Amino acid sequence: MTRRNHTLVIYAHPYSGSFNHAVLESVTSALERKKRSYDVIDLYADEFDPRYTAEELALFSEGGTTDPLVEKYQGLLDKATRLIIIAPIWWSELPGVVKGFMDKVMKQNWAYDSTNIGVRGRLTHIKQVLVLTTSTAPTWFLKRMAGNSVGSVFLGTIVRQLGMKGRKWVNYGQVAKGGHARRAKHLEKVARLAVKS
Template identity: 50%
Template sequence: MDLYWDNFNPAYDARELSLFKAGKTSDPNVKKYQKLLKEANRLIFIFQVWWNDTPAIIKGFIDKVMKKQFAYNVGATGVIGHLKNIQRVEVMTTSTSPTWYLKMFCGSAIFSSIQP
């Protein structure tokens, strides 16, 4: 998937937002990405770091594609994942900020969000 090549729109329009609660979509790119995700066993994110954060297009991809009822549901004891076919996820990033700066002052956005 190449979000830029596909002209993926990370923002919700009114129609798409009205379908959010039901876990549905009107975006053809989202439908295409969901089909690809159902068939994948590995997911690799490659993106540049903008202002020490994930780009909006990646955040929009996660918000619009990894929908409730598609990627997960909420059960009595917590989140139930549906994409069990994906065995591995890798994240590769680039940045113009020096690595020492990112480690010392920004930390790991991935690990800090999953650790208590």
């Protein structure tokens, strides 16, 4: 099946006054200026529950769900060719709501198959994954001293196993430092990345 280029933005921050929200606005504005097709999943605005219930877990082996948001999100992922994930770094990794999104939405027999030699991803139609984060810690600390959770585990293992390509992580470290000029420069950067093919 041939898919037209379509970006799915997954946003995970509860506060509209955050710098993460400014990143979201910069990304979506850039997509609109270039007339690029896109959707946004706002996990907090949707009140997405990242927890598995016993009923949901009972459907694990068949890839079923009791959560209508999971079905909605899978439909959006089905038509996406690019993902942009916007979230803060909390305690050296992505927020729990993002992990819960991966846990509940990336179902067996939908997002991947379990084989004798491991997981075989089905989401190969997603050709680019861009993770845009902010952190109190400097980026070098997250990469060298805190386990590189985003680069190594999230992108390097989870996303790779799902079959997605073109994985990139851009972090805005020491978010409270640098003032308006530094923030404006970063927003220009993420706007360029949002429309880069």
